[in-house]
Amino acid sequence: MSTTYARKTWDREGRRLGRGLMALPALILALVVFAPLVYSIVLALYNWQITQINQGKPFVGLQNFAKLFTDPKVLSAVGNTLLYVVGSVGVELVLGFIIAAALFELTKGRKLANSLILLPMIIAPVITALIWRYMFDPQFGLISQVLSFFGVKGGVDFLGSSQLALSSLMIVDIWQWTPFVILILHAGMLGISEEQFEAARIDGAGRVRILRSIVIPGIAPQILLVLLFRTMDTYRIFDTVYVLTRGGPGGATETIGLYTYQTGFSFFNMGYAMALSVFILVTIAIISTFYLRLLRRRSVFA
Amino acid sequence: MFATQHKRSWAVIAAVALSAGALMLTSCTSTAGGSAAGADPNAAPKSAGGPYGTFPGEKLTLSRWAGDPWTSGQTQAAKDWSSSTGGKLTLAAVPYENLHDKQALSLSSGSDYDIVYVHPSWFGEFAKAGYLAPIDKYLADPKRNPTGFSAASYLPNVLAQGKYNGTQYCLPDFVSTIVVGYRTDLFAAAGLAAPKTVSDVLADAAKLNSKGGTAGIVMPGKATGAVADVFGSLLTAQGNWWYNAAGTKNTLDSTAATNALDFYTSAAKYAPTGVLNMAVDDAATVAAQGKAAIVVDTTPSLSALEDPAKSSTVGKWGYVPLAFDASKPGGELIYWNWCISSNSKSKDAAYSFLQYYTDTAQQAKVALAAATLGATKSFYEDKAVTSKLPFLPAVNAALSNSNPQPSLASWPAIQNAIETSVQQAIQGSKTNAQAVTDMQTALAALGK
Numbered sequence: 001m002s003t004t005y006a007r008k009t010w011d012r013e014g015r016r017l018g019r020g021l022m023a024l025p026a027l028i029l030a031l032v033v034f035a036p037l038v039y040s041i042v043l044a045l046y047n048w049q050i051t052q053i054n055q056g057k058p059f060v061g062l063q064n065f066a067k068l069f070t071d072p073k074v075l076s077a078v079g080n081t082l083l084y085v086v087g088s089v090g091v092e093l094v095l096g097f098i099i100a101a102a103l104f105e106l107t108k109g110r111k112l113a114n115s116l117i118l119l120p121m122i123i124a125p126v127i128t129a130l131i132w133r134y135m136f137d138p139q140f141g142l143i144s145q146v147l148s149f150f151g152v153k154g155g156v157d158f159l160g161s162s163q164l165a166l167s168s169l170m171i172v173d174i175w176q177w178t179p180f181v182i183l184i185l186h187a188g189m190l191g192i193s194e195e196q197f198e199a200a201r202i203d204g205a206g207r208v209r210i211l212r213s214i215v216i217p218g219i220a221p222q223i224l225l226v227l228l229f230r231t232m233d234t235y236r237i238f239d240t241v242y243v244l245t246r247g248g249p250g251g252a253t254e255t256i257g258l259y260t261y262q263t264g265f266s267f268f269n270m271g272y273a274m275a276l277s278v279f280i281l282v283t284i285a286i287i288s289t290f291y292l293r294l295l296r297r298r299s300v301f302a
Numbered sequence: 303m304f305a306t307q308h309k310r311s312w313a314v315i316a317a318v319a320l321s322a323g324a325l326m327l328t329s330c331t332s333t334a335g336g337s338a339a340g341a342d343p344n345a346a347p348k349s350a351g352g353p354y355g356t357f358p359g360e361k362l363t364l365s366r367w368a369g370d371p372w373t374s375g376q377t378q379a380a381k382d383w384s385s386s387t388g389g390k391l392t393l394a395a396v397p398y399e400n401l402h403d404k405q406a407l408s409l410s411s412g413s414d415y416d417i418v419y420v421h422p423s424w425f426g427e428f429a430k431a432g433y434l435a436p437i438d439k440y441l442a443d444p445k446r447n448p449t450g451f452s453a454a455s456y457l458p459n460v461l462a463q464g465k466y467n468g469t470q471y472c473l474p475d476f477v478s479t480i481v482v483g484y485r486t487d488l489f490a491a492a493g494l495a496a497p498k499t500v501s502d503v504l505a506d507a508a509k510l511n512s513k514g515g516t517a518g519i520v521m522p523g524k525a526t527g528a529v530a531d532v533f534g535s536l537l538t539a540q541g542n543w544w545y546n547a548a549g550t551k552n553t554l555d556s557t558a559a560t561n562a563l564d565f566y567t568s569a570a571k572y573a574p575t576g577v578l579n580m581a582v583d584d585a586a587t588v589a590a591q592g593k594a595a596i597v598v599d600t601t602p603s604l605s606a607l608e609d610p611a612k613s614s615t616v617g618k619w620g621y622v623p624l625a626f627d628a629s630k631p632g633g634e635l636i637y638w639n640w641c642i643s644s645n646s647k648s649k650d651a652a653y654s655f656l657q658y659y660t661d662t663a664q665q666a667k668v669a670l671a672a673a674t675l676g677a678t679k680s681f682y683e684d685k686a687v688t689s690k691l692p693f694l695p696a697v698n699a700a701l702s703n704s705n706p707q708p709s710l711a712s713w714p715a716i717q718n719a720i721e722t723s724v725q726q727a728i729q730g731s732k733t734n735a736q737a738v739t740d741m742q743t744a745l746a747a748l749g750k
Contacts, residue, residue, distance in 0.1 A: 050403060051427060051711035138576035139588055160523065160578035162729055248525045249578035250726035265399055267715035 037281075044274035051268045064275035074276070076251055077259040083166060084255060085234045088173040092230060093223070095174065096181025101211065103182065104189045114186070121179040129243035132172045133159075136244075159245050162252035169253055172240050177233070181226050188222030189215060221295060228291040232284055256280055343650035344445040348386050353658035354446055357651040358388035364655075365405050366419035368395035371671045372476075379659055379667075389651050391417075409433040409643055416646035417655060420472060420639040422463060426549070426709040428641070429466035435642040438470045440653040447657055455661075460677040463706045464639050472639035473660045474677040475668070478601040479633035479704060480535040481696040486620045488516070488595045496620055498628040500536070500565050503596060504572075510595035511572040518572030520585045520594035523728065525721035528582045529566075531634050532598060533724060534705065536562035539624050539632030543705045544716075544745055552745040559738040561626065563727055569598070570728045578725055590615060598624070600636065604693055605673030621693035623700035633700030634707065637677065712748040719744035 044064050046057040068074050103113060120128065138144050138155025147156060158168040192214065200210050216223075238257035241247060247254035247262070260280065264273030337343050343355040364380065366373065373395045380391040394415070396404050402424050408414040409428065420428055428434050440446050441453045453461060453470065457477075464472030482503055484496065488510055497503045503519065511518030522528035537543055542558035545551060570577055574588055582603040589597035590606045590613035597604070606612045607619050623631030640660060642652040658664060662684055665676025669687045675697060681687065682698045707713060723740045726732035732740070 049711060051406075051424060139574060139593055140591075155575040157575045157578075160576040160580070162731065165579075245579060246525050248722070248725055249523070250729050250731060251722050262718065266718070268402075268711060269715070 040274045041278055043271060044278050046271045048271040048274075049268055050270045057271070060271070064272045065278075067272060068275060068279055073251070073254070073259055074256070074279075077254045077256040080166060080251075080253060081235060081237070081255040081257070084170060084173075084237060085231055087167070087170045088177070088234050089227065089230045091170070091174050092178045092181050093226065096178045096226070097185055097223075099178070100182045100185035100189060101215065103186050104215075114183075117179045117182055119179070120176045121183075123176070125176065125239045126243055128172060128176050129240045132168075132175075132240075133244055136168055160249055162249050165245055165249060165253045169237075169240055169244060172244070173234060173237070177230060181230070184222050184226050185219055188219030192218040224291055224295045228288060228295070231287055231291070235284055235287070236280065337648065337650040341650065343654065347448075351448075351661075351663045352386045353383045353654045354448075355650060355654040356388050357648065357654070360389040360648045360651045362389060362391045362416040362646075362648050362651055362655070363394050363414055364391060364417040364419070365394050365396075365401070365408070365415045367398040367401045369398070372668065372674070375668055375671050376659070379664055380655070383655050383658055387651065387654060389648070391651075391655060406433075409645065412645045415643045416648050416652045418641050418643055420641050422637065422639065422706050422709050423711065423713045424709075425464070425472065425639050425641075426466060427711060429471050433644055434466075434471040435644045435646065435649055436469045436471060437473070437642060437653060437656070440650075440657075441470060446650075446653060448661070451657070451661070455679060456677050457679060457701055459701060459704055460635060460637060463635065463637060464641070472641040473656050474637045474639055475660050475665060475674070476636075476638040477675040477677050477697075477701070478636045479697055479700045480532050480598060480600055480624060481604065481633065481693050481700055482622050482624060483589060483597040483599070483604055483607060483619045483693065484622070485510075485516075485595045485615065485618050487618045488513070489620075496622060497596070498622065499625050500539070501626075503598075504565065504568050507569060507572040507596050513595075516592065517574035517588075517594045519569050519596040519598065520573050520577065520580070520588045521566075521569060521598040522580055522582045522585045522600075523570070523573070523578040523725065524581045524584070525718060525725060526581045527717055527721075528600060529721040529724050530717040531600065531636065531707075533562050533566065533720060534634035534707070535624050535632060535700070536565055536626075537632075538634060538703060538705045539626050539630065541630070541632075545708050545710075545749060549708050549710055549749075552742060552749055554738075554742050554745055556738055556742070559741060560734055563724065563734045563737055566724055567728050567734060578728060587612070601675065601691075601693055601697055602673040605691060608690065608692065619692070621696040623696045630703060631696075631699045632703040632705075633697070635701060635704035637706065708749070710749060716744050716748045719748070 045059060045061060047060045047063070048057040099117070103110060103117075106113060123131075134140070135142050136158040138157055138160070141155070143158070144152075144155035157164060159165050196214050196218075197210060200214055205213065236257050237255050238261055241253055241255050241258045242261070245253045247258050256276070257280065260273055260276040263269050263276060337357060338360050341355065341357045341360060343357070345354065345356045347354055364376075366376065373393065377393055380393055384390050401419075402421070405415065405418050405420070405428075406424075409418070410431070410433070418428075418434075420434075456474065460474045460477060461470070464470055464474055482497065484503075484506070489496065489506070492510060492513070494506050494509065497506050507518030509518075510516065521532055534544065537554070537558055540555075540558040540561060542553065542555045544554055546553050574593055577585075580588070582600050583606070585597060585599050586603035586606040588594050589599070590609075592615050597607070604621075608616055610616050624633060625631040640656045642649050642656065646652055660677065662676060662678045662680045665678065665681050666684050666687050669675055669681070670690055673691060675681065675691075675694070682694055688694045708716075710716070720741050723732065723737040723744075727734050727737040
C-alpha cells in the first residue's frame with residue numbers, strides 16, 4: 001500500500017517537474033516562432049509602406065489579402081512556382097531513386113560514391129547559382145562552348161528565353177538537391193531486411209519485381225519524407241531565381257517567393273509582402289498536411 | 303509675507319543667472335553654423351586642394367552604402383579630411399538594401415548621422431520630412447569654398463536635383479548616364495561613319511551584325527533597372543519623360559514611348575544570344591571581349607572597355623550620346639546626393655567634407671578607381687580623367703539634356719513593370735503598342 005502511494009506521489013511530482021521543465025522551452029518557442037508569425041499576420045492587416053516614414057500604417061483589414069486574388073502577378077508567380085515544384089521534385093525523385101538503387105547494388109566504392117554524390121548539396125545555393133550562371137552563359141559558358149564543338153554556334157539562350165529559363169532553373173535545383181533524395185532513399189533501402197530479398201530471389205523474382213514489390217513499399221515513408229521536404233523547399237525558392245534571372249525574361253521565372261521579396265524589399269510595400277508571406281505559409285501548410293497524413297498512414301509519425 | 307516675496311526674488315535672480323550662464327556656456331561650445339569650441343570653419347586649407355576649416359575634436363558619422371571601390375576610396379578621403387581638419391569622420395556603410403531604412407530610422411530618431419548619402423528616389427521624402435539641412439548659405443560663402451567655387455561650379459542640371467522647394471539641400475556625385483560605344487576599327491573597315499542618331503545606330507548594327515563573329519549591338523536586357531534607364535534616356539532624347547517636373551502626373555507620350563520601344567526591339571534582333579539576361583556588366587563584358595560592334599550601356603560599366611585587364615578591344619571604341627535628332631542628345635541622369643542631417647551638431651564640418659569630396663580633385667580619384675563621375679564642370683576638363691575615360695565628352699553632351707529618375711517611393715515597382723513590358727515586347731509575347739499601354743497603366747496606377 002505504502003509502495004503504491006509512494007509511486008503515485010513520485011509520478012505526480014515527476015509530471016509536475018516535467019511541466020515545469022517544459023515551461024521555459026515552450027516560452028522560447030512561442031517567442032521565437034509564434035511571436036514573429038503573429039506579428040507578420042498583424043502587419044498584413046496594415047498598409048505599411050516602409051518608405052513613407054511619417055505617414056503611419058493605416059489599418060486596412062483584409063484588403064491586402066483580397067488584393068492577392070486580383071493581382072495578376074500572384075497568379076502568374078504561383079503558376080511558375082507550381083511548374084517549378086512539379087518539374088524539379090518529380091525529376092529529383094525519379095533520378096534520386098535510380099541512383100540510390102544503383103548505389104544499393106554497389107558492392108565496392110559505395111562510401112566514396114556517397115561522398116562524391118553529396119558534394120553539390122554542401123555548396124551554398126547562392127554559390128551554386130553563380131556557378132550555373134557561368135555554365136549557362138551563351139557567350140562564355142561551358143555548356144555553349146561544348147555545344148559549339150557539335151555545330152551549335154552562337155550559344156543557347158538558357159536564361160534569356162522564356163521557353164528555357166524556368167527549365168534551366170529546374171536543372172540547377174535538380175543538380176543540387178538530387179543528392180539529398182539519394183541520401184534519404186539509399187538509407188531507406190539499407191533499412192530493408194536482407195531476408196526479404198533472399199526470399200524474393202528464392203521465389204524467382206527479378207530485379208524489377210524486387211524493386212516494385214519490396215524496395216518501393218519498403219521505402220515509401222522515405223519517399224513521402226523526401227516529397228515533403230523538397231516540395232516545401234522548392235515552393236519557397238528565391239535565391240537561385242534572384243541570382244540567375246531576377247524573375248525574367250518578362251516574368252517567365254517570377255516565383256511567389258521572389259515576388260514576395262520584391263514587394264517587400266524592392267517595392268517597399270511591406271503590408272502586402274506580409275500578406276504574400278502568410279499566403280505562402282498557408283499554401284505550404286496545406287501541402288505539408290497532405291503529405292503528413294500520408295506519412296501517418298504509413299505509421300511513421302503515428 | 304515679505305520673507306516669502308524676498309525668497310521668490312532670490313529664486314528669480316538665481317534662475318536668470320543660471321539661464322545666462324547656460325547661454326554663455328552654449329555660445330562657447332557651439333556657433334550658429336554648428337561647430338564645436340575651437341573650431342574655425344573659415345580656416346584656409348592646410349594644403350592646396352585640401353578641405354576648408356579646422357574642427358579639432360569634432361566627431362562626425364557618414365552614412366552610405368557598402369561597396370568597393372567606393373567605400374574604401376571614401377574611407378581614405380575621410381582619413382585625409384580628418385588629418386587635415388583635426389576632426390574625425392567615420393563611415394557607417396550598410397548594404398544598399400538596408401540603407402534607406404537605416405537612414406530613415408536614424409534621422410527620424412534624431413541621432414547618429416551627420417552626413418547622409420541619399421538616393422534620388424528617397425531624397426524628396428527626406429527633404430519633405432525635414433531630415434536634411436539647407437546648404438545654400440554654405441555654397442554662397444566664399445570663406446567656406448575655394449576661390450571661384452560656388453553653386454555655379456557644378457553642372458546646373460545635376461546640382462538642381464539636390465533642390466527641394468527652391469532650397470539646395472545636397473551636392474551630387476556618382477554621376478553616370480547612358481551613352482553609345484562603337485568599334486572604330488570595325489566601322490572604318492566597313493566604311494561607316496560614327497553614328498549620330500539612334501537610326502544610324504540601328505542601321506550600323508544591322509550592317510555589322512554577324513560579321514567576324516560579332517553581334518551588331520549589345521545592351522542590358524535583364525530587369526535590374528538598367529533597361530528602364532536606357533528606355534528613359536531614349537525618352538529624354540525625344541524631349542519626353544515619365545512624369546511632369548512635380549512628379550505628380552504621368553507624361554509618357556505614346557509616340558515617344560513607341561519610338562523608344564521600336565529601337566529596343568529592333569536592336570535586340572542584332573544582339574547576341576542571351577541579351578534578355580544581361581545586366582550592365584554582362585553587356586559591357588560582351589563588348590569588351592569583341593563580341594559586339596556597338597554597345598549601349600551605363601558609363602561605369604563602359605569603363606571595362608578601356609581597361610586592359612578586362613578588355614581585348616582597348617582603344618578601339620568611340621563614344622556618342624543617344625540622340626534621335628543629332629543636335630539634341632539626351633540621357634537619363636543617374637547620381638547620388640550628399641546631404642547634411644538637420645540634426646547634425648557639426649554642420650560646418652559636414653559641409654567642409656561635402657565640398658572637399660564633391661570637388662574635382664577627389665572626384666577624379668573616384669573616377670579613376672571606379673569610373674563613376676563627378677558633377678563639377680571642371681571634372682569634365684580634367685585630362686587625367688578624360689584620357690582614361692574617353693566617353694566623358696559624350697556624357698557631358700548627354701547631361702546637357704537629362705532627366706533624373708523620378709523621386710517616387712513607388713519608382714522601383716514602376717521600373718519593374720516597365721522592364722517586364724520591354725522584355726515581353728522583345729520576346730514578342732506583347733505587341734509594342736500593348737507594352738506602351740501597360741507602361742502607361744503602371745505609371746498612372748503606381749505613381750500616386
